[in-house]
Amino acid sequence: MPDVDAPDDDPAAGVPSSGAVMPDGRLPGPTASGVSREWSTIDGAAYRRVVLCFLFRPSSTGREVLLGLKRTGFGTGRVVALGGKVDGDESDLDAAVREVEEESGIALRPSDLRYAGRISWSFPARPDWNMQSALFTAEAGHSVPAPCEEIEPRWYPVDAIPWAAMWKDAPHWLPELLAGTRVEAHIEMAADNDGVARATIS
Numbered sequence: 001m002p003d004v005d006a007p008d009d010d011p012a013a014g015v016p017s018s019g020a021v022m023p024d025g026r027l028p029g030p031t032a033s034g035v036s037r038e039w040s041t042i043d044g045a046a047y048r049r050v051v052l053c054f055l056f057r058p059s060s061t062g063r064e065v066l067l068g069l070k071r072t073g074f075g076t077g078r079v080v081a082l083g084g085k086v087d088g089d090e091s092d093l094d095a096a097v098r099e100v101e102e103e104s105g106i107a108l109r110p111s112d113l114r115y116a117g118r119i120s121w122s123f124p125a126r127p128d129w130n131m132q133s134a135l136f137t138a139e140a141g142h143s144v145p146a147p148c149e150e151i152e153p154r155w156y157p158v159d160a161i162p163w164a165a166m167w168k169d170a171p172h173w174l175p176e177l178l179a180g181t182r183v184e185a186h187i188e189m190a191a192d193n194d195g196v197a198r199a200t201i202s
Helices: 092-104 170-178
Strands: 039-042 045-059 062-070 082-085 114-122 131-139 151-157 183-189 196-201
Touching: 045 092, 045 114, 045 151, 062 082, 062 092, 082 092, 092 131, 092 151, 114 170, 170 183, 170 196
Parallel strands: 045 131, 114 183
Antiparallel strands: 039 045, 045 062, 045 082, 062 151, 114 131, 183 196
């Protein structure tokens, strides 16, 4: 799950629990200035659009992936992927490049990223937390990540992922991404907003 940051630990601030209607009564989508890229609608419910980007590098013992310990906000204390919310009218790709640099100091070009699929999370007990994410991967080479206020980035061997420290949905779909398989998934979270009620992977 992304390391989004929003008021009151709410990753989808501004999305009402009643569904797809925005706080001002509008539906996500067309706005006076064009088309809002910050929201999507799935089965009539609003989902905050986010991105996740997984950076890889070779090591003496195999491949490693860059994850981060969340220091503040939604998911504090968990190990998460780099990423966050799509801002304004930026594309998923541009959002991923921006988030990686903000959270790790690693500057990527859009051409460095590969699309790796899409995943959505629904929170029936907290529909205002619903999210839909584009997934990306990139090779980081010898780039050295730097911590920021929100994230403490760290390289992990792909065969030694700290599953117990991550969101409980991660084992359902992340192994496929780490293996190089494109992921299309929907995760329905349990009533406690922590466990997984249902995972659909295609």
